[in-house]
Structure formats: structure tokens, C-alpha cells
Amino acid sequence: MTGQRPGEQAPHRVALVVLPNLVPLGLAVPMGVFGPKPDLDRPLPNLDLAPYETQLVGAAGTAGALGNWMAMRDVRPPESLTEADTVIVPGMGDPTAPIDPELLAQIGAAGRRGARMVSICTGAFALAQAGVLTRRRATTHWMFSRLLQERHPDVRVVDHHLFIDDGQVLTSGGVMSGMDLCMHILRRDLGTERADRTARILAFPPHRDDGRSQFASRAGTSDSKGLGDTLAWMRENLDRSLTLGDVAAHAHMSVRSLSRKFREVTGRTVVTWLSEQRIERAKQMLETGDLAVGRIAERVGFGTHEAFRLQFARQVGATPTAYRATFRTGS
Structure with a gap:
């Protein structure tokens, strides 16, 4: 821009x-x-x-x-x-x-x-x-x-x-x-x-994910039908190394059924959705706390600081350090 x-x-x-x-x-x-x-x-x-x-x-x-x-x-x-x-x-x-x-x-x-x-x-x-x-x-x-x-x-x-x-x-x-x-x-x-x-x-909900449905009349889809509990569980366990098998087991589905249903509901693959949620959690932590970037990477489930830095820059357009310098509360 x-x-x-x-x-x-x-x-x-x-x-x-x-x-x-x-x-x-x-x-x-x-x-x-x-x-x-x-x-x-x-x-x-x-x-x-x-x-x-x-x-x-x-x-x-x-x-x-x-x-x-x-x-x-x-x-x-x-x-x-x-x-x-x-x-x-x-x-x-x-x-x-x-x-x-x-x-x-x-x-x-x-x-x-x-x-x-x-x-x-x-x-x-x-x-x-x-x-x-x-x-x-x-x-x-x-x-x-x-x-x-x-x-x-x-x-x-x-x-x-x-x-x-x-x-x-x-x-x-x-x-x-x-x-x-x-x-x-x-x-x-x-x-x-x-x-x-x-x-x-403005009395408006502060965040609704861009992957959500417009709630049009479409057979078999809704905002989070059948996956609401699993999506909440995934957000609560972002620090864990969640596999497709883990998520499918929680949803009581086969991996193939989960993958199809997940894309139908969120518009994302499981891996993409998880990555986006982890980056959103990291942004909140960078804005409001003093935790080192490496520790934040661990808290949101990235295996290495480098993997976190690369994914953060890809999604946000800035490094975690630059983002914190710009958006840190009270800065």
C-alpha cells in the first residue's frame, strides 16, 4: 500500500x-x-x-x-x-x-x-x-x-x-x-x-472471522454446525501440536470427513485455520504483554522461533518485533 x-x-x-x-x-x-x-x-x-x-x-x-x-x-x-x-x-x-x-x-x-x-x-x-x-x-x-x-x-x-x-x-x-x-x-x-x-x-462485535458463512440457504452448511465444540477446543489448545488425527478424534469423524466438513464450515483447511488462529493469538500477546517473541512462539504452538517469524510475516506483513513496536498498548 x-x-x-x-x-x-x-x-x-x-x-x-x-x-x-x-x-x-x-x-x-x-x-x-x-x-x-x-x-x-x-x-x-x-x-x-x-x-x-x-x-x-x-x-x-x-x-x-x-x-x-x-x-x-x-x-x-x-x-x-x-x-x-x-x-x-x-x-x-x-x-x-x-x-x-x-x-x-x-x-x-x-x-x-x-x-x-x-x-x-x-x-x-x-x-x-x-x-x-x-x-x-x-x-x-x-x-x-x-x-x-x-x-x-x-x-x-x-x-x-x-x-x-x-x-x-x-x-x-x-x-x-x-x-x-x-x-x-x-x-x-x-x-x-x-x-x-x-x-x-459502535456496539458491534469486535471480531467475526472472515471464513464464516453469510448464512445463505445452502444445504448442509451453517456457521459452525457440527464443529462448534471442536473449534472452541482447538482455540483452547493452540499451544499443542495438533494433528489432523487429533482434531478428527475430537470431532468424532474420520480424517477425510473432518477435512471436507471443516472446509465447508470455515472455508479453510484445518492447517490453515489453525495457523491463522495462532497468529491472531500471538498478535494479542504482542500488543498487551512483555513475553519474549520466542516464548510467544511456544505459547501459540509454533515449533521454532523461525517458523513463527516466517508465518507471522506472511500473514501480517511485518515481523513480530515490528508489529509489537507499532501496536503495543500504551506505546
């Missing part, structure tokens, strides 16, 4: 793209997370809220597009996206509706120069049209995932997920799972403690 990390010198610039036939809540959700909260500053002056600067960007004539539901003013022209560190594209009621060519071109240009690109719900169609999702994993609302794949076969569509984090590009399944994605971005930018603080202000 080319822009500065939030809190470094100038504010991190977030551009919210106003599309035709916009879903109002898809705009309100990221604005609620990244936008200013002046009413909260007076009674709670020590909130230390996320340092973002938000702006609306759209084609000519966009202002007022939401009619009486929301008054939109100061919608900046498409070329303003050249200044954005993060570009967020909310969904459209009709994802096949035409989009201003200049706006699409600027969205594509923002992606090519390295801005973080985010879509809420059917906003993924705009990112796909702009070439941002080419050869990338992405999701959208489950009702439109097949249409997205048909229209853009070069996109690796993953359906039924709350959100997909593909590094520079992040997509959410629906409007409300857009809140999960925005909170995930806060954790990535500012650390777990500050993201959880914002979640409390």
Missing part, C-alpha cells in the same frame, strides 16, 4: 465512491467506522479514535443521488481518487447498472498505483469492471456471486464468506458483513485494542 499508515504524519485518506443506484447502508457502514465522530468527542474526550480523513468521490451529478434518505454534499470528482490511500466502493442495488467510464478508470488507476481497494457487497462488480479483481480472490453477496463469476471469469469468486482479505484488495459478502470487513481493516491498521475500542463505541 502506498499511503501512510493511519496515525503517521498526515491522516490516512479514505475515499468512499458514490455509484449509481447506491445502497445507502453500504455507504453509511464505512462512514460510521472511518468517518468523524464529533458527537463522541465531547463526552468521551480520550477515545483516541482512528485517524482517518474521509471524502465522497463520484461522477458529475452524483450529489443528491440518494434522494431524501441522505443528503450528500461535497462529492469530489473522480480524479480525487489519485489522493486516496484507501478506496471503498459500496454496493449497488443493480450491480449491472452502467458506471461512469471516468470513475471506473480512476478506480482502476488507484488499484494499479497501490491504494488499498475495498468493496462492500455488490461494489465488487465495480472493482471487477475496473480490473482490480483480476486473478484475485473476492466475494460478494451470495445472491450475486454466480453473476459476478459469469461476468468476470478472471476473478476467483469465493461465495458465502463474510469477507475476503487478499492483501491490497478486500471484499465483503454483504452490506452488514461490510462492518466485519471495516473492523478487520481497523485491526490491521491500528491493532486489536484500538479496533475493539471502536467496536464498543
Whole structure:
């Protein structure tokens, strides 16, 4: 990502793209997370809220597009996206509706120069049209995932997920799972403690894993049906060297059945899910404690410090030491 990390010198610039036939809540959700909260500053002056600067960007004539539901003013022209560190594209009621060519071109240009690109719900169609999702994993609302794949076969569509984090590009399944994605971005930018603080202000659960289902009607699947106890047991035993056999035995399944069911429920293999959970636990320990990195590696189940360091850098994009220096509570 080319822009500065939030809190470094100038504010991190977030551009919210106003599309035709916009879903109002898809705009309100990221604005609620990244936008200013002046009413909260007076009674709670020590909130230390996320340092973002938000702006609306759209084609000519966009202002007022939401009619009486929301008054939109100061919608900046498409070329303003050249200044954005993060570009967020909310969904459209009709994802096949035409989009201003200049706006699409600027969205594509923002992606090519390295801005973080985010879509809420059917906003993924705009990112796909702009070439941002080419050869990338992405999701959208489950009702439109097949249409997205048909229209853009070069996109690796993953359906039924709350959100997909593909590094520079992040997509959410629906409007409300857009809140999960925005909170995930806060954790990535500012650390777990500050993201959880914002979640409390918004009265929203601080963390729902991106592998969870959108709860669409799909035979034989649900959020954790049949695996809830096993997932909880795995989280409680991250320090152990858990094998596929161990997990299958706890779930009272064969290894083959477990592997199939696990991917169906979480969207992950057992090994991938375990690694992600271990890294999340390590991040919390790095943020809030003084334990040496080597000891943290042991506590979260990595056999060696080097294996932990490599996996942490692969998933987080920084070494454990650098992460602690950035996100340590009170630093």
C-alpha cells in the first residue's frame, strides 16, 4: 500500500465512491467506522479514535443521488481518487447498472498505483469492471456471486464468506458483513485494542472471522454446525501440536470427513485455520504483554522461533518485533 499508515504524519485518506443506484447502508457502514465522530468527542474526550480523513468521490451529478434518505454534499470528482490511500466502493442495488467510464478508470488507476481497494457487497462488480479483481480472490453477496463469476471469469469468486482479505484488495459478502470487513481493516491498521475500542463505541462485535458463512440457504452448511465444540477446543489448545488425527478424534469423524466438513464450515483447511488462529493469538500477546517473541512462539504452538517469524510475516506483513513496536498498548 502506498499511503501512510493511519496515525503517521498526515491522516490516512479514505475515499468512499458514490455509484449509481447506491445502497445507502453500504455507504453509511464505512462512514460510521472511518468517518468523524464529533458527537463522541465531547463526552468521551480520550477515545483516541482512528485517524482517518474521509471524502465522497463520484461522477458529475452524483450529489443528491440518494434522494431524501441522505443528503450528500461535497462529492469530489473522480480524479480525487489519485489522493486516496484507501478506496471503498459500496454496493449497488443493480450491480449491472452502467458506471461512469471516468470513475471506473480512476478506480482502476488507484488499484494499479497501490491504494488499498475495498468493496462492500455488490461494489465488487465495480472493482471487477475496473480490473482490480483480476486473478484475485473476492466475494460478494451470495445472491450475486454466480453473476459476478459469469461476468468476470478472471476473478476467483469465493461465495458465502463474510469477507475476503487478499492483501491490497478486500471484499465483503454483504452490506452488514461490510462492518466485519471495516473492523478487520481497523485491526490491521491500528491493532486489536484500538479496533475493539471502536467496536464498543459502535456496539458491534469486535471480531467475526472472515471464513464464516453469510448464512445463505445452502444445504448442509451453517456457521459452525457440527464443529462448534471442536473449534472452541482447538482455540483452547493452540499451544499443542495438533494433528489432523487429533482434531478428527475430537470431532468424532474420520480424517477425510473432518477435512471436507471443516472446509465447508470455515472455508479453510484445518492447517490453515489453525495457523491463522495462532497468529491472531500471538498478535494479542504482542500488543498487551512483555513475553519474549520466542516464548510467544511456544505459547501459540509454533515449533521454532523461525517458523513463527516466517508465518507471522506472511500473514501480517511485518515481523513480530515490528508489529509489537507499532501496536503495543500504551506505546
